[in-house]
Amino acid sequence: MMSEDNKVSTYQFVAEPFHVDFTEKLTMGVLGNHLLNCAGFHAAERGFGIATLNENHYTWVLSRLAVEMEEMPRAYEKFSIQTWVENVYRLFTDRNFAILNQEGKPIGYARSIWAMISMETRKPADLLALHGGKITDYICKKECPIDKAGRVKITEQTPCFEYQVKYGDIDLNGHVNSIKYIEHSLNLFPLEMFREKSLRRFEVAYVAESYYGDKLSFYREQINENEFDIEIKKNDAEVVVRSKVIFN
């Protein structure tokens, strides 16, 4: 039986001046990138990181991410991110995060769902068999008081924006980076939105991969004053990403 201490890791950050938006709040894209890095650090430190997995030709794939913030770190402020594994199933694992301000008070939380795939067959792997099932040793019951991501269903037929995937969108995996979808989706909103409101919650489900040169079409549907659903399709066909944006 492992102590709870070894299950949660905490990583320190500073909101860099050019990682904040015009309201001086950290951008959701940068925060998302930090979350992914923390997931990587936490896994690597416990023997199920990408470097270890890659030797066995497996890699982690982010399936869903939901981030909910009461407030965002401001330019030059220190903050920290805690992460832990909430659950492990055969094909998915739930990893949660808490974002703490410089006084150590939680200012937000995030939930993520990951799968592991074989880099040769692109097929999902059995997480319970991974590393002799050791990943289950790290399951931790720490509280994550935000909702799980819901279903997003778009009926809108006319894209509000189209975009051809470029060099800078492609990451070391050779596909469009998960964070880029968040950034492109937030770019659908006018500047006034971010001046008048705060981005409270961002949910994203990664459904398929997209690649260099793909045409991405963005469909946006307003659910209520502060809530928007977004669907991204590639090449007028397959859904790539579904997300929900909630301001307040």
Added chain:
Amino acid sequence: MMSEDNKVSTYQFVAEPFHVDFTEKLTMGVLGNHLLNCAGFHAAERGFGIATLNENHYTWVLSRLAVEMEEMPRAYEKFSIQTWVENVYRLFTDRNFAILNQEGKPIGYARSIWAMISMETRKPADLLALHGGKITDYICKKECPIDKAGRVKITEQTPCFEYQVKYGDIDLNGHVNSIKYIEHSLNLFPLEMFREKSLRRFEVAYVAESYYGDKLSFYREQINENEFDIEIKKNDAEVVVRSKVIFN
């Protein structure tokens, strides 16, 4: 007389997995952002950083940047950046950088030119009068063996790309972030360019500011097999940025 030791600062970095491109090399945009941060740290530590200046309603403005890399840090590699002040004139200061690999060997250098402006009048301030002329105490003769940026003159009349400035382009100063111009400019090149060649040098001159909603037009001219000049105009009129990209 100050010792040379106090004139150069060194900052440590790691090439984060999602800060590299599909070839697993650190992107020029991320490197540029690190350089700007190092400039900020170095100045702040010596009493002429933005926070100190802002009290007196002044801020630093980047006028030119030239980065030349023999090789780029790869995903997960550690590297460090050294920075120092090469010269101080009345209206401009030259700040240089060395980028070192994890063994401490220089793998590239950068030159930058900065002005200081009043945030009220937007007019340039006299750097020799700043902080009682103390900035000149930090002038350092450390070698920076790369060329200064040259002149870029574009004759091409047809833009190869047009782009409307979006939320994510705007930084805490309320204008398009300097790094975003670098990223948009590199996105003009096809993926194959980065597969077949390495980005050796990027020069950029910031001529004017652009804002949310501006239409940016990108004009590109090929100088020789590996060299391209780029000009960005806003709203079919004013030149905003001129840059040069050299592959090898």
